[in-house]
Amino acid sequence: MSRYPADTDAQAFRIPVLAVVGVGLIGGSLALSLKRHGVAGEVLGLSHDPVSLQKALELGIIDRVADFEDIVQADVVVVATPVSAVEAVFKAIVPFLQPHALLTDVCSTKQQVIAVARRVLGKRIGQFVPGHPIAGAETSGPQAAQAFLYEQKQVILTPLPENHPEQTDLLTRLWEACGSTVCIQDAATHDRIFASVSHMPHFLSALYMYSLLDADQADLKLKYAGSGFRDFTRIAAGAPIMWRDIFSSNRDCMLEEITRFQRCLEQARQLLESNNTEAFEAWLTAAAQARRDWENSPT
Amino acid sequence: MSRYPADTDAQAFRIPVLAVVGVGLIGGSLALSLKRHGVAGEVLGLSHDPVSLQKALELGIIDRVADFEDIVQADVVVVATPVSAVEAVFKAIVPFLQPHALLTDVCSTKQQVIAVARRVLGKRIGQFVPGHPIAGAETSGPQAAQAFLYEQKQVILTPLPENHPEQTDLLTRLWEACGSTVCIQDAATHDRIFASVSHMPHFLSALYMYSLLDADQADLKLKYAGSGFRDFTRIAAGAPIMWRDIFSSNRDCMLEEITRFQRCLEQARQLLESNNTEAFEAWLTAAAQARRDWENSPT
Numbered sequence: 001m002s003r004y005p006a007d008t009d010a011q012a013f014r015i016p017v018l019a020v021v022g023v024g025l026i027g028g029s030l031a032l033s034l035k036r037h038g039v040a041g042e043v044l045g046l047s048h049d050p051v052s053l054q055k056a057l058e059l060g061i062i063d064r065v066a067d068f069e070d071i072v073q074a075d076v077v078v079v080a081t082p083v084s085a086v087e088a089v090f091k092a093i094v095p096f097l098q099p100h101a102l103l104t105d106v107c108s109t110k111q112q113v114i115a116v117a118r119r120v121l122g123k124r125i126g127q128f129v130p131g132h133p134i135a136g137a138e139t140s141g142p143q144a145a146q147a148f149l150y151e152q153k154q155v156i157l158t159p160l161p162e163n164h165p166e167q168t169d170l171l172t173r174l175w176e177a178c179g180s181t182v183c184i185q186d187a188a189t190h191d192r193i194f195a196s197v198s199h200m201p202h203f204l205s206a207l208y209m210y211s212l213l214d215a216d217q218a219d220l221k222l223k224y225a226g227s228g229f230r231d232f233t234r235i236a237a238g239a240p241i242m243w244r245d246i247f248s249s250n251r252d253c254m255l256e257e258i259t260r261f262q263r264c265l266e267q268a269r270q271l272l273e274s275n276n277t278e279a280f281e282a283w284l285t286a287a288a289q290a291r292r293d294w295e296n297s298p299t
Numbered sequence: 300m301s302r303y304p305a306d307t308d309a310q311a312f313r314i315p316v317l318a319v320v321g322v323g324l325i326g327g328s329l330a331l332s333l334k335r336h337g338v339a340g341e342v343l344g345l346s347h348d349p350v351s352l353q354k355a356l357e358l359g360i361i362d363r364v365a366d367f368e369d370i371v372q373a374d375v376v377v378v379a380t381p382v383s384a385v386e387a388v389f390k391a392i393v394p395f396l397q398p399h400a401l402l403t404d405v406c407s408t409k410q411q412v413i414a415v416a417r418r419v420l421g422k423r424i425g426q427f428v429p430g431h432p433i434a435g436a437e438t439s440g441p442q443a444a445q446a447f448l449y450e451q452k453q454v455i456l457t458p459l460p461e462n463h464p465e466q467t468d469l470l471t472r473l474w475e476a477c478g479s480t481v482c483i484q485d486a487a488t489h490d491r492i493f494a495s496v497s498h499m500p501h502f503l504s505a506l507y508m509y510s511l512l513d514a515d516q517a518d519l520k521l522k523y524a525g526s527g528f529r530d531f532t533r534i535a536a537g538a539p540i541m542w543r544d545i546f547s548s549n550r551d552c553m554l555e556e557i558t559r560f561q562r563c564l565e566q567a568r569q570l571l572e573s574n575n576t577e578a579f580e581a582w583l584t585a586a587a588q589a590r591r592d593w594e595n596s597p598t
Binding site: 156196225 | 505506520
């Protein structure tokens with residue numbers, strides 16, 4: 001039995017009590033958006049960090065600071081912590097999760113989170129619908145949360161065979177209410193895609209910053225960094241623990257990406273060293289064309 | 300004897316005839332800016348590409364399409380071509396360069412351009428003051444030119460021992476009239492700095508795009524690329540020939556940067572492979588902190 005009317009209008013349904021575990025940029029923005037669109041009734045906030053909770057309360061992101069026991073009141077529970085905290089959070093939640101409640105997450109990698117969920121949730125696994133909003137910023141914490149973060153963004157759901165279609169539909173409507181487009185993928189495809197187009201850019205951007213620091217006169221050099229540098233390194237400022245967890249939980253895909261990049265890098269270095277300008281120009285042209293095509297492609 | 304009043308007010312001086320060789324983003328924007336600020340009298344445009352010249356004329360970037368013989372009329376000659384074209388352009392200019400005229404360039408690398416200038420200009424070398432505006436875009440051609448491109452940007456001059464201080468001052472005032480801040484460096488330092496903070500980001504961004512194309516399902520993956528990808532790869536769309544020339548003319552510095560990056564990349568790969576999360580988090584934290592410090596530093 002559903003507590004939600006089978007109405008296709010995203011505005012028409014309501015989550016009486018929403019619990020958000022982790023009230024930073026991602027969880028906080030979701031709470032703000034669902035409140036603004038009248039979807040969430042009461043929003044409970046949980047976090048290991050009392051300062052973040054207090055801030056989230058002050059900013060109107062949550063209505064009440066809650067403990068895990070309060071999960072019994074929740075109709076939807078969103079886990080918005082770094083991947084490494086998910087196991088402990090699931091363990092703390094599961095004794096209090098109502099049979100009708102939907103549990104979801106917002107982690108950037110899905111296979112490891114699903115493995116953890118299977119281990120911890122046991123026969124409650126059908127209540128967990130994994131999710132990943134393709135939105136973020138180089139800022140973090142509740143003060144970075146914004147109600148519009150998910151507008152015109154994509155959200156990937158990687159439902160499990162055990163999920164009731166009604167639960168997946170509910171999560172779809174929740175994200176659509178935030179202005180997002182929802183897409184269904186299997187978890188392995190998801191992790192491969194995002195290793196390539198999200199995790200690798202972050203890895204390379206951060207590694208470039210690190211290699212710059214590793215050299216002489218980094219301070220002098222940084223004084224002359226311009227707008228290309230600004231954009232290229234923006235993501236390197238992202239939350240280190242969150243990204244450490246993403247790389248580590250998507251290790252196999254990342255190692256494959258890194259190995260391929262290392263091969264391309266060594267090839268390009270040799271072309272430069274041997275002054276093979278024709279081949280060098282060819283790969284630069286292919287890269288530029290692909291980037292322009294992407295910019296101009298309708299999505 | 301100077302044809303320019305020794306007035307420190309940038310608005311008060313005038314370049315009767317400015318010649319711009321290469322009327323794309325960089326040269327075109329300079330011409331537009333100097334015209335807008337009333338500094339340039341007549342602007343002559345030269346290019347190997349008649350379509351670009353016609354476009355530049357239509358857009359009011361230049362007043363007249365000119366040939367190399369017309370350089371005799373010019374008080375200031377700006378060479379705004381890719382590095383690989385500089386030698387041929389200097390050879391074509393030198394027979395027509397008036398003894399009072401200032402010759403400058405806008406190339407992103409300086410040592411190789413200076414070596415070419417010494418070879419081609421001979422005893423006229425003192426008339427050449429090398430320059431490099433730290434401004435650009437991923438677009439190119441006269442249609443990309445904008446009068447405001449150089450506002451609040453840095454311009455590096457790397458004067459030669461043979462330059463008369465009056466020529467360096469004139470070039471300084473020219474760039475200041477465009478709203479730029481001028482900084483003097485020696486050419487070797489310049490090339491080392493910009494290999495690090497400008498050329499490497501472009502190289503890595505383009506190489507990342509290339510390695511993405513090199514893998515399976517590139518089209519599928521690109522459909523899910525988000526805002527991090529957008530910023531990280533923006534510079535990869537830059538003009539391939541210009542960048543080929545930059546990398547090639549700054550080869551020694553680039554090879555040094557690439558080698559250091561390869562070392563850092565292999566270290567990071569090993570940390571990930573061996574699941575050394577502590578050391579992995581440490582470098583991510585150092586990178587994020589450096590990027591945040593840069594963003595917040597007063598420049």
